[in-house]
Amino acid sequence: MDFRLTDEEEAFQSAVRRFGDKVLRTHERTIDAEGRIPPEVLKPMAELGLLAMPVPAEYGGMGASAALTELAAEEVGRGDFSMATAVFFLLEAGWGYILSRYGTEEAKREVLPAVCGGKAFLGIASTEPTGGSDLAGMRTTSRRDGASFRLRGEKAFVSGVEEAKSLGGGHLTLSKSDTGGFNFLYVPTQSEGVATQRFHNMGRMGISTGGLTYQDVRVPEKYLVGAEGKGFEYAMEGFSVARTYVSAACVGAAERALETGIAYIKERKAFGQPLGKFEGIQFELADLYTQVEAVKWQCRRAAWLLDTYTLKGDRSHRSEVDRAVASVKLTAPQIAFESVKRVMMWFGAAGYTKDVGLELGFRGIMSYLVGAEGGLNIMRIILGRELLGKEFLPYK
Ligand SMILES: Cc1cc2nc3c(=O)[nH]c(=O)nc-3n(C[C@H](O)[C@H](O)[C@H](O)COP(=O)(O)OP(=O)(O)OC[C@H]3O[C@@H](n4cnc5c(N)ncnc54)[C@H](O)[C@@H]3O)c2cc1C
Structure with missing residues (x-):
């Protein structure tokens, strides 16, 4: 058992702490007041490799381990005390990893480099207005329609709805498949039939939380994450x-x-x-x-x-x-x-x-x-x- 960080981990941790001290602390008040993370923060984050950092290098990330990502998350949480940047960071790290691991080659090439470069947002949409804990009871459905899926339903309290709409990007969206099980689909927020709504939170104001409504949205099968029904x-x-x-x-x-x-x-x-x-x-x-x-x-x-x-x-x-x-x-x-x-x-x-x-x-x-x-x-x-x-x- 060895609890020491490697030299590489220590150097990276120090670099992220410096970024936290210089950039995040300087901007946290404006992040909170203006309700957005400005380019002055996202750009150096992308340069440091902090956006979706577990994504492999061939898709624009740094292929970071969970251990290294965990260290970075500590520093981002310490730097922007409002937690908005931490949420942006960890959603992209977690769901970027899932897309890089289980997504189709086409989707990975299309989505991940933009996410890692700070030019698009990637999040998760699982919670519904009827509840988030009981995922098995969700009502959003997807059915196959040739080489696409048709998505209907509603999600709520989803982080990054406005960011995905304005920057570009979308959410990995969980839905019940008409053939049994669940489908996990990447749904670009700018897709036809997607409507958004912003909720008014009490904190972490720099990242939006909102609702998404899907009115028979056509999602190409290239956006299916992993196997159908799984x-x-x-x-x-x-x-x-x-x-x-x-x-x-x-x-x-x-x-x-x-x-x-x-x-x-x-x-x-x-x-x-x-x-x-x-x-x-x-x-x-x-x-x-x-x-x-x-x-x-x-x-x-x-x-x-x-x-x-x-x-x-x-x-x-x-x-x-x-x-x-x-x-x-x-x-x-x-x-x-x-x-x-x-x-x-x-x-x-x-x-x-x-x-x-x-x-x-x-x-x-x-x-x-x-x-x-x-x-x-x-x-x-x-x-x-x-x-x-x-x-x-x-x-x-
Ligand atoms: C700021 C913010 C950002 C979020 N971002 C996202 C996001 O990006 N994507 C997304 O999909 N969701 C997001 N969520 C939603 C989050 O996942 C849900 O809040 C969570 O899953 C709980 O669901 P709920 O709020 O509907 O509460 P409910 O499921 O209605 O539960 C209400 C309360 O009852 C408790 N409870 C539920 N079932 C039981 C049980 N069987 N026994 C005992 N207690 C129980 C819960 O723990 C909770 O305290 C976000 C929420 C917040 C506050």
């Missing part, structure tokens, strides 16, 4: 990958909150001494640090499991991978949120102001608690299933 499996693999990066982004945000808090409690005085001298505060810091470190290493282990098994097509450790990923997605957002909340309180009234900026993280991280990439109870259900057996699933 889409659920690819979606689940994508969720495992994306949930690991969500958790990594939460780790980065939690570390930033603690760094901000440490600097403050060393300086701010009450009752004639720095706040950091009071056990009430120091012990809280010690507890938070311990929890953040624990989840960070759990997260890196989840990425290692993905690299070692899942991404090599080896399903022999599926249960171990599922447990590792569900555990981090269950814990990381809660610890990140708790860290931000506690540090806000160390700041007293100042913590409640926009000047200090902790509220950016407070609003952004909340998205991972309410549901983005799967609600906390769904992670608990996965863990229950893996620990007790399928017969203990709370539903059929």
